[in-house]
Amino acid sequence: MLNFREVLGYWFVNNTMEELVNEVHTRIEDARKTFIVTANPEIITYAQSHSYYEKIIKHSDYIIPDGIGIVIASRLKRQPLQERLAGFDLMYNLLKLSDQHHYKIYLLGTKPDIIDLSALNIKKAFPHLEIVGFHHGYFHDDDNIIEEIKQAKPDLVFVGLGFPKQEKWISHNLKHFDKGIFIGIGGCLNIWAGVNNRAPKFMRDLNLEWLYRLIKEPSRSKRMLAIPIFLKRVLSNEFFK
Template sequence: MLNFKEVLGYHFVDNTMDELVSEVHSRIAVSEKTFIVTANPEIITYAQSNPFYDEIIKNSDYITPDGIGIVIASKMLGRPLRERLAGFDLMSNLLELSNKEHYRIYLLGTKPDIIDLSASNIKKAFPNIEIVGFHHGYFQSDEKIIKEIQEKQPDLVFVGLGFPKQEKWISDNLPHFAKGVFIGVGGCLNIWAGVSKRAPKLMVNLNLEWLYRLVKEPSRSKRMLAIPLFLSRVFRQ
């Protein structure tokens, strides 16, 4: 069983990565449909200003603290979370689990000429994984994707459409499926494809991954404005 702590009205998983992966493993074992949101300050700030997205986030099965800002906020509010559960690390751990258990994987997102690289590199890293399908994120209709997931019955579906699109897609389409753990993974598919790089391990360990991403992608500066807004709301609370 996982533990939870409330931060700014959202109930975050308050466990270690190993405990979270074990919980996902147990849900896959009984084919229990699961919706996981990997939430950082940008996602929470957006949800607080958009009721439709707020409802989607709160109706998910698990919200994980993907972003050191969430962990800092929890400490400021006197409800300290045990650790940051980064989305890329969660995906990597679940891929490793799938490699051991021969779980079936479906990938959805990124550009048409990139998603096949994501699938190929994941397969190279985890030879025992069965990638039963993948589709780029530039689609006009859900029908083909829904039908393929229904037919292939994957155990894990990684959706990299960026927020809020990926969470909305999961929320809208989850009723169509009989099983599967669905996780919004943002830009993780680009990292697996090799077109984006994750911050060096030292910066990750120092919780400076956000700074690395900002330097590498200056276009993210507008999105980063969500962080001071998020912190101001924490101070007010």
């Protein structure tokens, strides 16, 4: 049973990674369709300004705190979340779980010349899971992809279209499937392909992964403005009601 904490009107999973993975494992075994949002301050800030997207986020099954800004915000509210649940770490742990139990995986996202490499590297790392299909993220018609997923019956579907597109795609198409854990994973497929790298472990341990990404991708600077905006809203919400 998972616990939840509220931050700015959004209910985040307040558990360890192990507990979250165990919950997902149970839902896979029970063939329960599940929509997981990996939310950072940028996603929440965007949702607060786009009501259609906020509705999508709030109607998901689980929102996990993927971003140290979310954890800091919970501390400012004096209702601290147990830990940051990074999207890449969740994906890694679920791939490991799939390797142990021979679960079926479908990958959707990134560029046409990258998705093949993502799938190849995932299969090398986890030889006992079954990748039942993959497709790049540059498509205009959902029908063929939906039909392919329906026929393949994957246990987990990792959708790396970037926000808000990945959450919109999952929300709009979930009704077509009988089962599956659907997770928006942002740029994780690029990391698996080796196109991008995660921050060194010492930076991750210091919760500075966002800084590493900013140094590597200066074009993200405008997107990073969402973090102070988010924290300002948290403070205003807490102290100036």
